[in-house]
Amino acid sequence: MSTEATNLNDVRQPIERANGLPNAHYTDPDVHAEETRALMLDGWAGLAVAADVPEPGDAVPMEFLGIPLLLLRDREGQVRVFQNICRHRGMILVDEPRKIEGAIRCPYHSWCYSTQGKLVSTPHVGGPGQNTHDGIKREDLGLIEVRSHIWREVVWINVSGTAPGFEEANAKLIARWAEFDKPLYHGGADSAFRLDVNCNWKLAVENYCESYHLPWVHPGLNSYSRLEDHYHIEEPGQFSGQGTLVYRQLTGEADQVFEDFDGLSAKWDTAAEYIAVFPNVLLGMHRDHAFAIILVPEAMDRTSEHIHLFYATPEPDAELRMKNTEQWKVVFEEDVFVVEGMQRGRAAPGFDGGRFSPVMDGPTHLFHDWVAGRLQAHRQQLAAE
Incomplete structure (x- = not known):
């Protein structure tokens, strides 16, 4: 139909x-x-609660309407949501809940990301022993962050990134x-x-x-x-x-x-x-x-x-x-x-x-x-x- x-x-x-x-x-x-x-994708939808990642470094992979996401509390204690994929070949980064002790490492080619989503390591990207290449700009290849906001301890996300700000969109409920x-x-x-x-x-x-x-x-x-x-x-x-x-x-x-x-x-x-x-x-x-x-x-x-x-x-x-x-x-x-x-x-x-x-x-x-x-x-x- x-x-x-x-x-x-x-x-x-x-x-x-x-x-x-x-x-x-x-x-x-x-x-x-x-x-x-x-x-779901164009507005603010609920994904999880902040208590799902209680401590810095806690990471939980999730799927939201078929989209692989990573709920993460970064080193500074901020809850973030990223697409759970490596910017190299699209490999899933984290496949089960765990504590990120150092960096988020891709299991495919070992590209590594900080808990704030920055690409920090690209081993052998320029050839054996060459960990950089002029064509790979690390500052442009961090994890794809999904717009998020915490209210009433719920982690709300706007996947499209096009919705009004959460507090604007929900001003009447927040006031109530x-x-x-x-x-x-x-x-x-x-x-x-x-x-x-x-x-x-x-x-x-x-x-x-x-x-x-x-x-x-x-x-x-x-x-x-x-x-x-x-x-x-x-x-x-x-x-x-x-x-x-x-x-x-x-x-x-x-x-x-x-x-x-x-x-x-x-x-x-x-x-x-x-x-x-x-x-x-x-x-x-x-x-x-x-x-x-x-x-x-x-x-x-x-x-x-x-x-x-x-x-x-x-x-x-x-x-x-x-x-x-x-x-x-x-x-x-x-x-x-x-x-x-x-x-x-x-x-x-x-x-x-x-x-x-x-x-x-x-x-x-x-x-x-x-x-x-x-x-x-x-x-x-x-x-x-």
């Missing part, structure tokens, strides 16, 4: 009469490739959570887990940003944070989600709780917010902890969800930390059958993308509208070239 077959005009209608994205946006390889460029502009501490190995789901990544976003499904999919959570306690969060073109007016702190066997973030307004004594930052990062914010979910499209119909929990202080209570991880794991696992069921449903040829509840589905409709708008702009740009 060609991308011209996906008519997006019905998606961009007011919610009362809009349809959801056509089936092809979940099942067609051509449309998936088009979305990769328009939605300005009270939480404080250090976040990753809970460690017991505060991270991964879920692999058989669905297109967009379905995970669609499900996350609305509260409509809570009574049926999350009965435990809904028992105290009821559907009527929730409100919509909608910022066209940027993010959407839900908030709750009822948040109950987790307590341990000795009635201990996590320490709160300092200086919060009274609103956060009982409130919490859950926001999908387009395209692929899902954030949760509470008075005493936060989480980030990075959605990685492994294939058109497969997504890995990387969940990380953060706290206001380093090394919070271990018992409570484990309890919190298990609680959130249960909640997120409850959503798996829903997103996988919707993916299977997209094989029905008569499905028109579905309809939206004008009252309950605002955040999800906003996401569909964002996808459609970005794709329309992308198609217009291609047509003009």
